[in-house]
Amino acid sequence: MNIRLNKRYCVLSVIISLVLAMSVSASAAYVGSSYISSQGACVIDYDTGDVYYEYNGYAPRVPASMTKLMTLYCVYEAMEEGKFDIYTPVPVSANVYSKSRCPEYQTVPLYYNTVYTVDELIGMVLTYSDIGSAVALAELVAGSEWAFVQVMNEKAAQMGTDAYFYDCFGVAHNKVSPIAIATIVKNFISKYPDILVRSSKRSVYFHGRNYYSTNHLFDTYYYPGADGIKTGTTTAAGYCFCATAQRDGRRMIAVTMASSSSGQRFRDATVLLDYGFSSAKSKYGTIVYTDTSTYINSNEIPTFGYMGKIVLIAQDLTNYGFDASYNDETRTLTLSYNPEKTYSPMSVEEYKGKEGTAAFPVGNTDIKIEIIKDGQSFILENSYNTNGYMCLFLDDLLNIYEVLWNQDEMKAEITVK
Template sequence: MIQRFKASLAITLAIILSFTAVFAGPKDTYASTVAVEAKSAILVDAETGKVLFEKEADLTLPPASMTKMMTEYLVLEAIDEGKISWDTTTQISQYAFDISANPEYSGVGLKLNKDYTVRELYEAMAVNSDNATTIALAELLAGTEGEFVKMMNEKAKEMGLPDYEFVNSSGLNNSHLDGNHPEGTEPDATNLLSARSAALLAYHLINDYPESLEFSGQTTAEIDGQKVTNWNWMIPNMPGSLSQFGYEGVDGLKTGYTDLAGNCFTGTAERSGQRFIAVVMKADSRPSRFRQTAKLFDYGFQQFQRKELFEEGYQIDGESELPVTKGKEDVVELETNDSLSTLVKKGDEENYTIKYNISKDKLDANGKLVAPVEKGQKVGTAELVYSGEDQYDNILSKKTNTVDLVTTSSVEKANWFMLMIGGIGEFFSDIFSGAVDMVKSWF
C-alpha cells in the first residue's frame, strides 16, 4: 500500500519527472505519436494487459469517482459468491442520506426508511456515479464504510495494484464527508491511484465480471422515478448535445472529478473483438478528458492489429532437436503446441522472434531427455520476444507471451540388451579417455 507520505510527494515527483523527461528512454517516443493533454495517461490491451502507450503512468494522483470501480468489483464479487443478490434490499443510513441530499455530490435524492435493491443502488452508482448509493452498498457488504475500506485495500493488494490507497468507497475527499470519514482514515485523506493501477483495476473488473459493462454502457437510468444520465459522454447515442462526444465501441467505464483530482476518466472500447482500456488523469476539463481518451483509442485501433506471428507447430531452425538417453532414438524434435499472437504495431512484425526455454527439471545431468518420451510431452516453453525500438510493458507484472514447447514424436526406452551394450561402450570409452589423459600427462 502507498504510505501516506507519498501523497505529499506527488507534486515533487511530478516536477522531477518533468525535468527527467528530456533524458527518458524509449517510452518518450510516444510523445511523437500521441500528444495527450493530461497529467497522466495509459492505454492497454484489455485481453493481455499489454501497455501500448503511457505518460507518467506511475504518478499517484487522486482518482475521484474512479475509486468506485473497486466498490463495483467488490459488490459483483459478493453477488458471485452468493453473499448477496441483485434483489437483496437495504435501507440507507443517515450518513448516506445526508450525502444524497447534497446536490454537489452527485446525489439522486435517496429516501430514509425505504427499501432499495442492490440492483437499484448499483445502477445509480455505475451510471450516475452516485455517492450515497455507493456508501449504502459499502455499508451493506461490510457493516461500516470503515470495514469496507479495509476490504478495498486488501483486494487491491490481491490484484497486485502497484500504487494505491483507498480511504473511502465513493472517491470524495474525506474532508467532504462532514466528519463521517471512515474509521481508521484521516479527516483530510483522499484516495490515491496511479493510471497504471486504475487500468489494472479496470482490467480485473471487466474481465472477471463482464456484466459490469451492461451497467456502465447505459446512457441513462432511473431510480425513485428520477431519470439520471451517464457522466461518460463517450457512450454512443448520448442524449442531446452530449452525442458529439460519442465514440464507436465505448461501453464504460468510470469518470471522476473533484477540485483536487481534476478531470479523470477510465474508458474502455471494443471494436471487432479488440478491446482497449484507457486512463486519463488530470485533464483540463470534462470535454478534454474524453477528447484525450479518443486520441488514445484512435491510436490503438488505427495502429495496432492482433496477428498470429508464429503458427502452431512452429520450429526454430537448428534448435528444434533435443538429445535423448536410454532410448531407441538419440534425439527427438520439438515444436510449439499452439500459435503465438499479439497486438502488433503497423510495420513491426519483423521485430518479433521466438526463444526456447527448456525446463531443466526435464533433463538429466547431461542435458538429455530420459526415455521413454511421449509424443506431445511438455519440455519447456516458447516465448515471444520483441526487439524493436518501442517498449511494451504489461500491467500484469512480469507476464510473458508463451506457449508450451512439446515433443513431436514418442521415443521408446531401449531394451536391456541395447542398454547393456551402450553401458559397455561407455565403460570402455571412459577407460580409453582416461588412458589418453594419462599418456598426455607424461609429456
C-alpha cells in the same frame, strides 16, 4: 453567513480550476503524434495485459469518482460470496441519508422506508456516479464505510496495485495510479463481465426519473465500440476518465487523469484508445472469418484467415483423428494422426462469419507445434496464440500431407493417412 461562505467557496473553486487547467496544459504529453492534456495516462490491452503507452502511469494521483470502480468490484465480489444478490433491499442509514443530500456531491436524495435494491444502486453508481448509492452499498457489504474501505485496500493489494483508498466514493484524496485503475478494471471485466452490460447504458431509470450517463463517448464524443466505464471529477483530481472499447475482437482500457477540461478528457481517451488499437494491430493482428473451406479426409473443419493465409486451430485436429499432447518443459504441442481414432467433426456453421470480419485476437507465443508422421518430427514454422488455442497455417502442412486446392470452390482437401 452560509450564503457568503458558499459564494467564497465558489470563487475559490473557480480560481483553483483555472490554475489547474494552466498547469495541465503546461505539461501536456503526446501519444505518437497526437496531443493529450493528461497529467497521468495509460492504455493497456485487456487480452494480453500489454501497456502500449503510459505517461506518469505509475505515479499515484487522486482518482475522484473512479474510486467507485473498486467500490463496485467489492460489491460484486460480496454477491459472488453469497452475502446478498441484486434483488436484496438496501437500508438507508442516517449516514447515507445525510450524504445523499450533500450539495457538494453528485447525489440523489435517498429516503428512509423506501425500498432500494442492490441492482438499482449499482446502476446509479456506475451510470450517474451517485455518492449516496455508493455509501449505501458499502454499508451493506461491510457494515460501515470505514470497514468497507479496508476491504477495498485489501483487494487493491491482492490485485498487485499500489492503490490506497480513504473513502468509497472519491471525495477524499485517494491515491491510485493510471496503471492501477486500468488493472482494477481489467480484473473487473475478466471476473464480472456483466459490468460492461451496465456501463454501456446511456441512462438508468430510478424511482420515477431517468439519470443519464456521464460517459460522453456514447454521444457528444462518440467512439465506436465504447462500452464503459467511469468518469471522475474533483478540484484535487481534475477531470478523469477510465474508458474501454472493443474493436476487431480486441479490447483496450484507457485511463486519463487530470485532463484539462471535461470535454478534453474524452478527446484524450479517444487518442489513447486509437493508439492502443493501432499498436495491437501492429503487434498481434486479428484472425478473421473466411469463405474458404478446409476438409480433412472429406470432413470439414473450421477455417479462418490470417495475413491472407488459411488458418486452422491446432486443437481442432483432435476431432479429426489426431492425438494431442503438450510438453510444458519444451513448450511444445505435439499432434500425431491416429487411424484408429473415431472422428467427431465439428459444427462448422458455428464458426462462420462475414468474410474478413474479426473472429479472434492473435498473440505471439513461444509454444511450438510439432507434427509426428511415420516417426518423423516436423516443427511448424509458424504458430500463434488465440485465446489460449494454437493456430497453424495450412501452408505449413504442405510438406507433411497431401493438400489439394480447388480454386473454383475455394476449398482445400487434406489427405491424412
